[in-house]
Amino acid sequence: EVQLVESGGGLVQPGRSLRLSCAASGFTLGDYAMHWVRQAPGKGLEWVSGISWDSGSIGYADSVKGRFTISRDNAKNSLYLQMNSLSAEDMALYYCAKALGGGSGHPLYGMDVWGQGTTVTVSS
Amino acid sequence: EIVWTQSPATLSMAPGERATLSCRASQSVSSNLAWYQQKSGQAPRLLIYDASNRATGIPARFSGSGSGTDFTLTISSLEPEDFAVYYCQYWETFGPGTKVDIK
Numbered sequence: 761e762v763q764l765v766e767s768g769g770g771l772v773q774p775g776r777s778l779r780l781s782c783a784a785s786g787f788t789l790g791d792y793a794m795h796w797v798r799q800a801p802g803k804g805l806e807w808v809s810g811i812s813w814d815s816g817s818i819g820y821a822d823s824v825k826g827r828f829t830i831s832r833d834n835a836k837n838s839l840y841l842q843m844n845s846l847s848a849e850d851m852a853l854y855y856c857a858k859a860l861g862g863g864s865g866h867p868l869y870g871m872d873v874w875g876q877g878t879t880v881t882v883s884s
Numbered sequence: 885e886i887v888w889t890q891s892p893a894t895l896s897m898a899p900g901e902r903a904t905l906s907c908r909a910s911q912s913v914s915s916n917l918a919w920y921q922q923k924s925g926q927a928p929r930l931l932i933y934d935a936s937n938r939a940t941g942i943p944a945r946f947s948g949s950g951s952g953t954d955f956t957l958t959i960s961s962l963e964p965e966d967f968a969v970y971y972c973q974y975w976e977t978f979g980p981g982t983k984v985d986i987k
Contacts, residue, residue, distance in 0.1 A: 797928075804971065804978055805928060806978065807973075860933055866976060867975060869916060869918070870939075872933075874929070
């Protein structure tokens with residue numbers, strides 16, 4: 761079964777850091793680009809960041825550029841998102857998603873497999 | 885910057901009816917448009933990619949069409965499980981969504 765499982769969310773104080781992980785199973789992560797998409801409570805979907813299969817193409821939303829870093833370890837079938845300087849605006853459910861293609865860190869062709877998400881709460 | 889709108893914001897329909905959802909761009913774009921369905925408490929599910937291609941396992945009652953600035957998702961006959969929020973996505977941008985609820 762093709763599956764993505766996110767972890768690492770939790771409660772964090774403003775200004776602090778958190779690292780999210782996404783474990784893939786049922787397919788070879790290294791064949792595909794991967795993305796992080798978030799959804800604030802009661803709001804719509806927002807693309808956060810993406811990384812090509814070989815980490816050669818990486819993209820970030822303007823809202824997280826300079827604060828978040830995406831990375832991957834194909835040998836471990838895992839995707840990561842390092843989030844620094846967190847604020848209340850970053851509070852959301854964070855989804856890991858598999859791209860239809862492999863070559864771009866930007867979601868050009870859609871995302872066909874999604875995890876169930878991990879919740880990030882930013883509060884003092 | 886391309887601005888995306890989805891209309892209507894809410895669509896009240898009865899099972900068996902035909903639903904037509906619109907996604908419009910402020911300027912002409914390529915056909916790399918995707919549609920997703922999201923049910924309450926669940927992750928999004930890819931329905932359509934490249935404007936008109938059904939994703940794996942998606943029922944034939946879902947179809948996508950359009951080009952340029954105007955794209956449409958059509959559900960030919962609503963099933964009870966189709967009541968959800970639908971988002972279009974073009975590159976890094978998701979539309980605001982259309983909620984299809986039961987009339």
